[in-house]
Amino acid sequence: MRDFALAPPAASPLTGGLADSIFEAADRHPVLPMLARRDPVGGGWDEVTAVEVRDQVADLAKGLVAAGISPGHRVAIMARTRYEWTLLCHALWTVGAEVVPIHPTSSRDQVQFILRDSECVAVAVEDEQSVMTVGSVCASLPKLRHVWQLDTGALEELVERGAVIPLTTVESLRRIVLPDSTAVVAYTSGTTGRPLGCALSHRGLANPCDTLLAGWRHTVVPPDEQGSVLAFLPLSHVYGLLVQTLCIRGGLLMGHEPELSQPALSSALQSFRPTYLCTVPSFMEKLYKRFLRMSQETGRGALFERAAQTARDFAEAVERHRTGRGSGPGLDLRLQHALYERTVYRRLRAAVGGRVLRATSGGSPLGRDLALFFEGIGIYVNDGYGLTETSGGITAQPLGREKSGTVGQPLPGTEIRVAEDGEIWVSGPSVFQGYIGNEAATRAALRGGWLATGDLGHLDEEGYLTITGRKKDVVITSGGKSVAPAALEQRLRMHPLIHEAVLVGDNRPCVGALITLDPEFLSYWRAGLALHGDAPTRQAREENALRDEIGRAVAAANSAVSRAESIRVFRVLPEPFDHVGELLTPSMKVRRDAVVRHYAAEIEAMYAARARPAPPAPQEEVLAWDDGDDVFR
Structure with missing residues (x-):
C-alpha cells in the first residue's frame, strides 16, 4: 500500500456535544446573524441572531423533554432542507438524543426499514403525505410513540408543552453529552443493497468541519464581512449535515432552500447571494x-x-x-x-x-x-x-x-x-x-x-x-477487461443532450451504455433543427440527426480510453431515470443493479443488434469507432 498523512490537526478538540455550538455562539456574539429564513411573501430573507436561535433551540428542547425524549433515544427527521430541520436537530442534540435523517421522498418500505432498524421513538415529518407514509407502517413499529408534522405547527405545540420544564433541566442534559456520544445514525444510500445505519459521533462530525474552518475559513469570507452559505443539499445525508455543522460552528450565515427546481434554486441563490x-x-x-x-x-x-x-x-x-x-x-x-x-x-x-x-x-x-x-x-x-x-x-x-x-x-x-x-x-x-x-x-x-x-x-x-x-461498479467484460465506468459516464454527461449515462457490459463482449436525454435541452435542440417535409419524414430525419449527435458524444468520450475500454454499443432510453421508481437513491445516485434489472430487455436487444450486420454508416468519421447500435430500434 501507499500511505499519505499530513500534519496533526490544527483544530481544537471538541469537549461536549454539537449543540454547544449554538449556546456558545449566543454567549460570544449574541446579535450575529446565524440563520436566515425566506420570506414567503416578499421573497427576501429575515436574519435570525445567535441568541434568538439559542432561545428557540432551548424552548424546543424543553418540549422534547416534556414529550419523554431522553438521552440515547433516536428520533427521525423526514423533511426537506428547511429552517425547522436545523432547530429540531440541535434541540435533539441538546437533550442527548440521536438524530436519524430520512429523505422525504423515501418509499414506504425504506421508511419502514429505517424506523424499525434504528428503533426510533419519534419521527418529525413535513407534510400530510409523509404522515400517511409513516402511518401506513406504524403497526410494525412498536417503539414509535410520536409523529410530528412540521407544516401543522407541531414544533410550536412542543414549545408550549415544554413551558413547564425548567431551563436548568435542559442545561443539565446538554452538559452530560460527550464528544464520543452518537449524534447521528445516517443510513447509506443503498446503491448495492439494504442501507446500513452508520453511527456518527459528535466528535466525528465536528472534526472535519473544525479542521476545514481552521485552515480554509478565510477563503470563503470576504474581507470585513460575514461569510454565507445557502444550504440546498438534503440534510438527510451526511454532506448536508457537514454543511450545517460548518455554518453553525464557523459563524457563517446559513439559509435554507427546500425546493430544488431550477427556478426556485436560481431565485434563492440570486436573492441570498452566498459567498x-x-x-x-x-x-x-x-x-x-x-x-x-x-x-x-x-x-x-x-x-x-x-x-x-x-x-x-x-x-x-x-x-x-x-x-x-x-x-x-x-x-x-x-x-x-x-x-x-x-x-x-x-x-x-x-x-x-x-x-x-x-x-x-x-x-x-x-x-x-x-x-x-x-x-x-x-x-x-x-x-x-x-x-x-x-x-x-x-x-x-x-x-x-x-x-x-x-x-x-x-x-x-x-x-x-x-x-x-x-x-x-x-x-x-x-x-x-x-x-x-x-x-x-x-x-x-x-x-x-x-x-x-x-x-x-x-x-x-x-x-x-x-x-x-x-x-462494485467495475464492469468486467467476457474478455476479462476491467473498466471503471465513472470517468466515461462523466464525459458523456458533459454533452448538453445527455442527462445520465450508465455503463454496462459484465460478461459481455464489450462495454455498452444506457443513455437518457436532458428534456430541456432536447426540446431546444429539436427546435433548432428546422427540418422540412411531412411529419414521418421529419421524424426519421430527426432520429438520424439525434443518433449521429449521440454517436459524436460517445466517440468524444471514447477518445480518453483505450479501444478495449471504449463504449462500442449504446441505447438511448425513452425517459430519465428519475421518472422510473427505485432507479435512483434519495440523494439522486444511480442504483446500477436496479437499472440493469429494469432495462434487461433493452440491454439484451442492444447487444443482439450489435451482432447483426450494421447498415452503412452515414458519417464514417463519426461512427468509425465501431458499428453503432440503432438506438431507436
Whole structure:
C-alpha cells in the first residue's frame, strides 16, 4: 500500500456535544446573524441572531423533554432542507438524543426499514403525505410513540408543552453529552443493497468541519464581512449535515432552500447571494448546460464556447504555475481572459448571486474540464471526497497548490492508503463508530483501525488523491477487461443532450451504455433543427440527426480510453431515470443493479443488434469507432 498523512490537526478538540455550538455562539456574539429564513411573501430573507436561535433551540428542547425524549433515544427527521430541520436537530442534540435523517421522498418500505432498524421513538415529518407514509407502517413499529408534522405547527405545540420544564433541566442534559456520544445514525444510500445505519459521533462530525474552518475559513469570507452559505443539499445525508455543522460552528450565515427546481434554486441563490457554494457535480453540470443553452438561444453560442475554452486554458495555465510546472498565462491569454471577464464571466457568476468566492463539490467526482471552466470564470471548485462512514469530507485542496481533477490531499489528522487492488483505505477521527445492529458489516468495513471505503483511486507522488470509481461498479467484460465506468459516464454527461449515462457490459463482449436525454435541452435542440417535409419524414430525419449527435458524444468520450475500454454499443432510453421508481437513491445516485434489472430487455436487444450486420454508416468519421447500435430500434 501507499500511505499519505499530513500534519496533526490544527483544530481544537471538541469537549461536549454539537449543540454547544449554538449556546456558545449566543454567549460570544449574541446579535450575529446565524440563520436566515425566506420570506414567503416578499421573497427576501429575515436574519435570525445567535441568541434568538439559542432561545428557540432551548424552548424546543424543553418540549422534547416534556414529550419523554431522553438521552440515547433516536428520533427521525423526514423533511426537506428547511429552517425547522436545523432547530429540531440541535434541540435533539441538546437533550442527548440521536438524530436519524430520512429523505422525504423515501418509499414506504425504506421508511419502514429505517424506523424499525434504528428503533426510533419519534419521527418529525413535513407534510400530510409523509404522515400517511409513516402511518401506513406504524403497526410494525412498536417503539414509535410520536409523529410530528412540521407544516401543522407541531414544533410550536412542543414549545408550549415544554413551558413547564425548567431551563436548568435542559442545561443539565446538554452538559452530560460527550464528544464520543452518537449524534447521528445516517443510513447509506443503498446503491448495492439494504442501507446500513452508520453511527456518527459528535466528535466525528465536528472534526472535519473544525479542521476545514481552521485552515480554509478565510477563503470563503470576504474581507470585513460575514461569510454565507445557502444550504440546498438534503440534510438527510451526511454532506448536508457537514454543511450545517460548518455554518453553525464557523459563524457563517446559513439559509435554507427546500425546493430544488431550477427556478426556485436560481431565485434563492440570486436573492441570498452566498459567498460559498456547497454543491454536487450534477448541479455544476446543469449550470454549465444552462449557460450554454441561454447563450445559444440569444445567438451567442459561439461567443460562449470561445469564452469557455479561454476559461479552461487560463485556469490550466494558472494551475501549472502554482504547481511549479509552468510560468502561468501568457500575455495573449491574459488579454482574452480580461475581455471575457468584462463581457461574459461576471454575468455567469451573477447566476449564483455574484458573491461566490469558492465552491465545494461532493457526492461523486467532478470532471477536470468542468472544474477548470468554473475556476476560469472566477469560481474555484474544490472537488471534495468523503463517505457517510467518514462523517463527510476527508480531503481538501492545499491552498495555493490546488490541482483540478483530483480531490486534493488528506485533511490534517487523516491518513489515506491505496491498496494493491486500488481500493482507498482511510483512518482518522471522523471515521464512524460502526453499523448499528450489524457487527458483521462493521468488521468487514473496519480492518485494524482502517476503513475500507469500497472506492477506487490512486495517489500521485505529491499525495493528491484521484477517485476513479467504486469497486462494485467495475464492469468486467467476457474478455476479462476491467473498466471503471465513472470517468466515461462523466464525459458523456458533459454533452448538453445527455442527462445520465450508465455503463454496462459484465460478461459481455464489450462495454455498452444506457443513455437518457436532458428534456430541456432536447426540446431546444429539436427546435433548432428546422427540418422540412411531412411529419414521418421529419421524424426519421430527426432520429438520424439525434443518433449521429449521440454517436459524436460517445466517440468524444471514447477518445480518453483505450479501444478495449471504449463504449462500442449504446441505447438511448425513452425517459430519465428519475421518472422510473427505485432507479435512483434519495440523494439522486444511480442504483446500477436496479437499472440493469429494469432495462434487461433493452440491454439484451442492444447487444443482439450489435451482432447483426450494421447498415452503412452515414458519417464514417463519426461512427468509425465501431458499428453503432440503432438506438431507436
